[in-house]
Amino acid sequence: TQLLEQSPQFLSIQEGENLTVYCNSSSVFSSLQWYRQEPGEGPVLLVTVVTGGEVKKLKRLTFQFGDARKDSSLHITAAQPGDTGLYLCAGRGGATNKLIFGTGTLLAVQP
Amino acid sequence: DAGVIQSPRHEVTEMGQEVTLRCKPISGHNSLFWYRQTMMRGLELLIYFNNNVPIDDSGMPEDRFSAKMPNASFSTLKIQPSEPRDSAVYFCASSPLRLSNYGYTFGSGTRLTVV
Numbered sequence: 419t420q421l422l423e424q425s426p427q428f429l430s431i432q433e434g435e436n437l438t439v440y441c442n443s444s445s446v447f448s449s450l451q452w453y454r455q456e457p458g459e460g461p462v463l464l465v466t467v468v469t470g471g472e473v474k475k476l477k478r479l480t481f482q483f484g485d486a487r488k489d490s491s492l493h494i495t496a497a498q499p500g501d502t503g504l505y506l507c508a509g510r511g512g513a514t515n516k517l518i519f520g521t522g523t524l525l526a527v528q529p
Numbered sequence: 530d531a532g533v534i535q536s537p538r539h540e541v542t543e544m545g546q547e548v549t550l551r552c553k554p555i556s557g558h559n560s561l562f563w564y565r566q567t568m569m570r571g572l573e574l575l576i577y578f579n580n581n582v583p584i585d586d587s588g589m590p591e592d593r594f595s596a597k598m599p600n601a602s603f604s605t606l607k608i609q610p611s612e613p614r615d616s617a618v619y620f621c622a623s624s625p626l627r628l629s630n631y632g633y634t635f636g637s638g639t640r641l642t643v644v
Binding site: 449451453458459460461462463466468506515516517518519520521522 | 533560562564571572573574577579584585620622624626630631632633634635636637638
């Protein structure tokens with residue numbers, strides 16, 4: 419069974435601080451995605467990483483896929499209250515269209 | 530496109546009753562997924578369809594749960610009989626088939642409460 423563990427589970431920080439969220443597995447994934455979910459809504463795709471070692475930037479968010487394609491990280495610079503939400507990583511293994519979601523990191527950014 | 534449409538948004542039912550959740554995927558998306566989200570277990574895949582055919586239902590908790598996709602624009606998830614432990618938010622998502630860089634588009638979910 420493929421499992422994706424995220425850490426930390428909860429994070430409460432002040433506006434302007436930096437943070438990193440980790441997504442780890444013992445399994446290899448062909449691609450990995452990050453989603454953000456706001457209360458009362460479904461998750462929304464932020465980014466997809468495919469190549470081991472790949473780094474993608476989305477404004478103040480930086481995503482990295484591990485060299486072995488088993489882990490990923492999300493770094494947010496100068497967090498803002500609008501970044502508040504549940505961050506989910508999701509991995510796709512092999513020739514399947516099925517995504518396995520991580521355990522989630524709930525981020526609260528205080529103004 | 531209006532996105533993935535789920536109905537109802539909220540459902541409160543008594544234990545033992547039948548519950549039917551509905552989903553309309555994005556037109557042209559030929560993969561459809563049903564997920565359940567709880568605080569304890571996170572987001573769990575229940576079943577998914579490719580081209581209206583169920584591919585993997587290993588996540589369906591038990592025989593009380595069933596899902597159908599009679600055509601490309603409609604799917605249902607049925608629970609009969611419902612139990613309090615089925616209380617959760619149920620999400621439907623769709624995506625194009627086998628485009629690994631393409632993400633899922635989720636609906637807004639159905640919050641089910643079984644009392």
